[in-house]
Amino acid sequence: MVTPPAISVNNVVKSFKDVKAVKGVSFTIKKGEYCALLGPNGAGKTTLMEMIEGIQIPDQGEIVINGLTWKSSERELHRILGISLQETHFFDKLKVRETLDLFSSFYDLEPERGNEVLKLVNLEEKHNALVKNLSGGQRQRLSLAIALINRPEILLLDEPTTGLDPTARREVWEILFRLKKEHNITMILTTHYMEEADYLCERIIIMDKGNILADGTVDELVARNNGAEIIEFSIEGEAANGFTLSDEKYNLVGDDKNEKWKITVDDIVSNLPAFLEEMKQKDIKIKSLECRKMTLDDIFISMTGRRLDE
Ligand SMILES: Nc1ncnc2c1ncn2[C@@H]1O[C@H](COP(=O)(O)OP(=O)(O)OP(=O)(O)O)[C@@H](O)[C@H]1O
Ligand SMILES: [Mg+2]
Incomplete structure (x- = not known):
């Protein structure tokens, strides 16, 4: 028997009054895949996630999870999915362990399950703390613990690390990494952080408006972006105003202040000499020069003209 994909989204549309939040998107996620949904504010990520989570109903299109739909199999889907919303409101007067016991009771789980998930998210020492006294990172981990309580096959996490400092963020990454390795969980997470998508997920879906x-591995997205390497530079003095290069193939892009310039090439080693020669001919002094591989950030800018974190 062929196993169905973990998640299949087919031509899904959702509007709110005059806002078309999701305009007909399709993709499938395989079992065990980690997928990052990247996009700026208002891209439609949460709306899409909430349709997969059964919280919003699509106006058009279909969502199938493990071969099941929300209409026919709501109970079963609640068992399969672990969900963490963009904004979680806890009961601040409850302790951490009491909060988990409450969620365990929704699923008729054994009392020890609370301790197990606290261990999974490295929050055991806080079991007796009031939820309102948790730090931001600890709250995010509690939210992850709740998502994990019913031993889900599929995790849907909406911005699980937003607002965390780099150390706290990395801690969440390590937990998610371990879940993938040890429990073969499938996951979609939304994020504004390129490094997060790149580090955790083999599959990247970029959404906007x-x-x-774009949809693929980082390498596939780079390969489709004609040119996989970047030369980034700044130049001295007035020369920066109205600066151009002779060859359009470089796809020269400057920032708003003409402080940083970027060209995209297929191979730095073979293109750098001609670039430097042109700068010499134009008598332009280079202040800084950096050569690097294309990143998800570059891809996003080349597709939308904006940075993801703007
Ligand atoms: N309940 C709602 N009523 C009206 N408009 C909505 C509602 N939910 C979302 N929208 C609109 O739909 C669009 C997509 O919003 P959504 O929350 O899905 O974006 P997002 O990608 O999750 O953004 P963010 O990164 O800021 O979380 C936005 O224009 C938003 O204002
Ligand atoms: Mg959102």
């Missing part, structure tokens, strides 16, 4: 702009 309700549409999917």
Whole structure:
């Protein structure tokens, strides 16, 4: 028997009054895959996630999870999915362990399950703390613990690390990494952090204004972006104003202040000499020069003209 994909989203549309939040998106996620849904504010990520989570109903299109739909199999889907929303409101007067016991009771789970998930998210020492006294990172981990309580096959996490400092963020990454390795969990997470998508997920879906702009591995996205390497530089003095290069193939892009410039090439080693020669001919002094591989950030800018974190 062929196993169905973990998640299949087919031509899904959702509007709120005059806002078309999701404009007909399709993709499938395989079992065991970690997928990052990247996009700026208002891209439609939460709306899409909430449709997969059964919280919102699509206006059009279909969502199938493990071969099941929300309409026919709500109970079963609640068992399969572990969900963490973009904004979680806890009961601040409850302790951490009491909060988990409450969620365990929703699923008829054994009392020890609370301790198990606290261990999974490295929060055991806080079991007796009031939820309102947790730090931001600890709250995010509690939210992850709740998502894990029913031993889900599929995790849907909406911005699980937003607002965390780099150390706390890395801690969440390590937990998610371990879950993948040890429990073969499938996951979609939304994020504004390129490094997070790159580090955790083999699959990247970039959304903007309700549409999917790109879908694939980082390497595939780079390969589709004609040119996989970047030369970034700044130049001295007035020369920066109105600066151009002779060859359009470089796809020269400057920032707003003409302080940083970027060109995209297929191979730095073979293109750098001609670039430097042109700068010499134009008598332009280079202040800084950095050569590097294309990143998800570059791909996003080349597709939308904006940075993801703007
Ligand atoms: N319940 C709602 N009523 C009206 N408009 C909504 C509602 N939910 C979302 N929208 C609109 O739909 C669009 C997509 O919003 P959504 O929350 O899905 O974006 P997002 O990608 O999750 O953004 P963010 O990164 O800021 O969380 C936005 O224009 C938003 O204002
Ligand atoms: Mg959102």
